[in-house]
Amino acid sequence: MATGRTHRPATRSRGIPEATVARLPLYLRALTALSERSVPTVSSEELAAAAGVNSAKLRKDFSYLGSYGTRGVGYDVEYLVYQISRELGLTQDWPVVIVGIGNLGAALANYGGFASRGFRVAALIDADPAMAGKPVAGIPVQHTDELEKIIQDDGVSIGVIATPAGAAQQVCDRLVAAGVTSILNFAPTVLSVPDGVDVRKVDLSIELQILAFHEQRKAGEEAAATAAVPRTARQDVATDQGPDGDVPAVMPT
Amino acid sequence: MATGRTHRPATRSRGIPEATVARLPLYLRALTALSERSVPTVSSEELAAAAGVNSAKLRKDFSYLGSYGTRGVGYDVEYLVYQISRELGLTQDWPVVIVGIGNLGAALANYGGFASRGFRVAALIDADPAMAGKPVAGIPVQHTDELEKIIQDDGVSIGVIATPAGAAQQVCDRLVAAGVTSILNFAPTVLSVPDGVDVRKVDLSIELQILAFHEQRKAGEEAAATAAVPRTARQDVATDQGPDGDVPAVMPT
DNA sequence: TTGTGTGAACTTGTTCACAGCA
DNA sequence: TGCTGTGAACAAGTTCACACAA
Numbered sequence: 001m002a003t004g005r006t007h008r009p010a011t012r013s014r015g016i017p018e019a020t021v022a023r024l025p026l027y028l029r030a031l032t033a034l035s036e037r038s039v040p041t042v043s044s045e046e047l048a049a050a051a052g053v054n055s056a057k058l059r060k061d062f063s064y065l066g067s068y069g070t071r072g073v074g075y076d077v078e079y080l081v082y083q084i085s086r087e088l089g090l091t092q093d094w095p096v097v098i099v100g101i102g103n104l105g106a107a108l109a110n111y112g113g114f115a116s117r118g119f120r121v122a123a124l125i126d127a128d129p130a131m132a133g134k135p136v137a138g139i140p141v142q143h144t145d146e147l148e149k150i151i152q153d154d155g156v157s158i159g160v161i162a163t164p165a166g167a168a169q170q171v172c173d174r175l176v177a178a179g180v181t182s183i184l185n186f187a188p189t190v191l192s193v194p195d196g197v198d199v200r201k202v203d204l205s206i207e208l209q210i211l212a213f214h215e216q217r218k219a220g221e222e223a224a225a226t227a228a229v230p231r232t233a234r235q236d237v238a239t240d241q242g243p244d245g246d247v248p249a250v251m252p253t
Numbered sequence: 254m255a256t257g258r259t260h261r262p263a264t265r266s267r268g269i270p271e272a273t274v275a276r277l278p279l280y281l282r283a284l285t286a287l288s289e290r291s292v293p294t295v296s297s298e299e300l301a302a303a304a305g306v307n308s309a310k311l312r313k314d315f316s317y318l319g320s321y322g323t324r325g326v327g328y329d330v331e332y333l334v335y336q337i338s339r340e341l342g343l344t345q346d347w348p349v350v351i352v353g354i355g356n357l358g359a360a361l362a363n364y365g366g367f368a369s370r371g372f373r374v375a376a377l378i379d380a381d382p383a384m385a386g387k388p389v390a391g392i393p394v395q396h397t398d399e400l401e402k403i404i405q406d407d408g409v410s411i412g413v414i415a416t417p418a419g420a421a422q423q424v425c426d427r428l429v430a431a432g433v434t435s436i437l438n439f440a441p442t443v444l445s446v447p448d449g450v451d452v453r454k455v456d457l458s459i460e461l462q463i464l465a466f467h468e469q470r471k472a473g474e475e476a477a478a479t480a481a482v483p484r485t486a487r488q489d490v491a492t493d494q495g496p497d498g499d500v501p502a503v504m505p506t
Numbered sequence: 507t508t509g510t511g512t513g514a515a516c517t518t519g520t521t522c523a524c525a526g527c528a
Numbered sequence: 529t530g531c532t533g534t535g536a537a538c539a540a541g542t543t544c545a546c547a548c549a550a
Contacts, residue, residue, distance in 0.1 A: 019541055025462040029441065043509065052443040055509095056543055063511055071510045071549045088462050089469030096461070103360035110356060113441060113458035118465065157468055158461065181471060182464040184457075188282065188366060190305040198467050200460050204437075205366035206278040207453050208349070208411070209341050211435040212371065213274050214451050215410055216342030218434060272519055296531065308531095309521055316533055324527045324532045 016087070020061045024084050026051045027058065031081045032116075043074040085118070095122035095156045097180075099171050100163030101131055101141050104186060108162060109137035122154040127167065144171075151178035158182045165189045172199075269340070273314045277337050279304045280311065284334045285369075296327040338371070348375035348409045350433075352424050353416030354384060354394050357439060361415060362390035375407045380420065397424075404431035411435045418442045425452075 030050035034042060044062075048055040062068060062075070068083055069075045085091050096114070098105050101124050109124055124141045126132070131141045142150065150156065159175040161168050161183060168187035175183060176197055185191055185201045193199055283303035287295060297315075301308040315321060315328075321336055322328045338344050349367070351358050354377050362377055377394045379385070384394045395403065403409065412428040414421050414436060421440035428436060429450055438444055438454045446452055 017541070021466050022459070022463055024466075025456070025459040028462070029458075030443075045509080050443070054543080056545095057541090059510065060512080060542080067511070069510050072508045073550070074509070087466070089465040090462065092469070094461075094465055094468070103356050103363060107356035107360055108457060111457060114461075117458060117462060119458075119461055158464055160461075182468045184460050184464060190283075190303070196471070198464060200464055202455055202457065202460060203278070204361065204364060204455070205282075205370060205372075206275070207437050207455060208347075208367075208372055208413075209278040209281070209343065209370060210275055211411055211437060211451060211453055212342040212347055213277075213340070215347070215435045216345070218449070270519070297533095298531085307521080309523095310519090312532065313520080313534080320533070322532050325530045326528070327531070 016064045020064055021088075023051075023053065023057075023061055024088055026053070027061070028081065028084045028088070028090075028117075031077055031084070034077050035081055039077055041074045041076055044069070047075065090118035092118060094119050094158055095154045096120065096158045096160060097123045097125055097147075097150060097154075097156050097175075098160045098162060099125045099144075099147070099175070100161060100167070100187075101126040101136055102162065102164075105160075105162040106136050108160060109139060119158075122156050123150045125150070127163075147171075147174055148178040151175065151180060156180060158184070160184045160186070161191075162186045269317045273317055274341075276304075276306065276310075276314055277341055279306070280314070281334065281337045281341070281343075281370075284330055284337070287330050288334055292330055294327045294329060297322070300328065343371035345371060347372050347411055348407045349373065349411045349413060350376045350378060350400075350403060350407075350409050350428075351413045351415060352378045352397075352400070352428070353414060353420070353440075354379040354389055355415065355417075358413075358415040359389050361413060362392060372411075375409050376403045378403070380416075400424075400427055401431040404428065404433060409433060411437070413437045413439070414444075415439045 027047065030047055031042075033050070034047075042050075044055040044059045048058040051058065059069075062080075065083060065087055068080055082091075096119050098108050098121060101109065105124065105126070109121055114121060121137070121139060123146075124136055124139050125144055125147055126141050127144045129143060132143045134141050151159075157180055159172075159180040159182070161171055161175075163171055165187045168185065168189045169191055172183060172185070172191045172193065176193055181196060182198045183191065183193070183200070185199055186203075188203060188205065191199050191201075280300065283300055284295075286303070287300075295303075297308040297312045301311040304311065312322075315333075318336060318340055321333055335344075349372050351361050351374060354362065358377065358379070362374055367374060374390070374392060376399075377389055377392050378397055378400055379394050380397045382396060385396045387394050404412075410433055412425075412433040412435070414424055414428075416424055418440045421438065421442045422444055425436060425438070425444045425446065429446055434449060435451045436444065436446065436453070438452055439456075441456060441458065444452050444454075
């Protein structure tokens with residue numbers, strides 16, 4: 001991995017495990033739902049159930065953030081929402097650009113979970129001149145020519161690539177050159193980026209292939225021992241992504 | 254985890270690690286590209302670079318499948334493609350239904366990476382009667398009422414949920430009741446399923462939040478030690494998903 | 507008494523480094 | 529000689545189980 005390992009000023013211990021970071025958004029979602037129902041307090045058991053993890057893991061995760069619970073009682077919902085949001089950096093505004101406004105890009109632009117979590121779609125960018133000016137999700141699409149200007153003017157540091165695979169690396173290079181340092185890649189390619197730039201990839205086809213693997217195994221087991229004992233349900237979140245060089249991408253066309 | 258741990262008849266040792274399974278699709282993609290360029294052989298080093306992992310990991314991964322390489326030479330591309338495909342269960346045909354044909358569902362339906370990897374979109378299903386009959390990606394959308402019939406007639410075992418969060422659990426229940434045993438969930442909800450059913454989740458908002466976390470840290474580091482050494486690039490694939498109960502979902506509406 | 511917080515045991519995954527085959 | 533295959537060391541992540549605070 002190799003991380004700059006510089007100490008941070010006013011924050012917690014340091015070094016929240018990646019696996020924990022990947023689960024914080026889960027907890028946050030569950031907590032937000034509780035908050036909307038005006039539930040004041042949750043136990044690790046309840047929250048874990050709502051988030052789909054087991055309670056020991058959840059408590060361990062929270063212990064990395066600090067001691068935000070009350071023994072014998074549980075966690076204060078509002079307080080936890082705030083602490084997790086802060087830890088994830090969601091108390092600030094993150095302008096995001098989406099490049100490639102096909103079906104997927106449009107789906108992303110329409111996704112409601114953004115605004116509520118500190119993300120703001122600063123611009124939609126597409127290479128097709130015919131798209132320029134057309135509003136998607138209420139935001140006019142801009143042409144790729146404007147990319148650099150948009151990034152710089154809005155101080156965008158997070159870019160989403162939803163272009164076809166062939167265009168992804170080029171778009172990536174331009175985003176990075178313009179100042180973007182975090183990229184969420186939906187194109188089925190391995191992007192190469194300079195040091196200091198984070199890339200996360202979402203790949204539909206990979207997820208399906210993993211399902212197929214397990215599905216196949218189920219069939220095999222059934223054949224071997226008819227009417228076998230079904231294993232416990234596994235519900236996985238596509239979310240780890242080891243912090244070294246992984247790769248492939250996802251989905252659209 | 255708790256897995257049925259039944260021995261399989263004609264296959265390899267058993268127990269390919271989950272982490273390895275999650276990477277096989279990566280290797281497969283890289284190999285397919287090489288195959289298309291008629292490259293006969295690759296070394297672990299080259300293939301690893303193309304897949305975005307390091308070569309030791311790749312060799313270890315392959316060692317779980319068997320000894321498919323030749324010392325001093327490398328791996329036969331075609332042969333490996335076949336072995337991995339077989340291991341992932343992609344040598345058979347997997348009919349898939351997509352439920353919820355909004356922007357995201359349409360994006361999925363249009364995704365080209367399916368057919369080439371053993372997946373076949375057997376049906377598109379939407380609750381909106383106005384959608385019924387409308388072709389998306391050349392496939393006519395069918396109404397939710399047909400769901401059970403479609404699953405049974407086509408022997409569908411994999412379902413993709415791309416509905417709004419509110420409808421996801423209900424759709425999930427119907428899919429499972431009709432015989433689906435693997436679900437790819439794009440809705441931002443924790444699905445509960447009976448034992449024996451696999452759920453994988455893709456959640457855009459989670460990925461963005463993870464990026465925001467690292468982005469925030471970068472900013473902090475810069476502040477602490479101006480012009481600090483940039484850490485090595487990290488490129489992560491959203492793909493692990495621990496096999497116990499994880500949760501949240503992704504994207505549309 | 508209840509439920510958090512956490513050391514310690516354990517499991518899974520990654521990296522090293524090198525023996526051994528082509 | 530070159531590159532695979534893999535045991536052994538290491539690191540990360542998970543679960544256990546219980547002390548202790550409210």
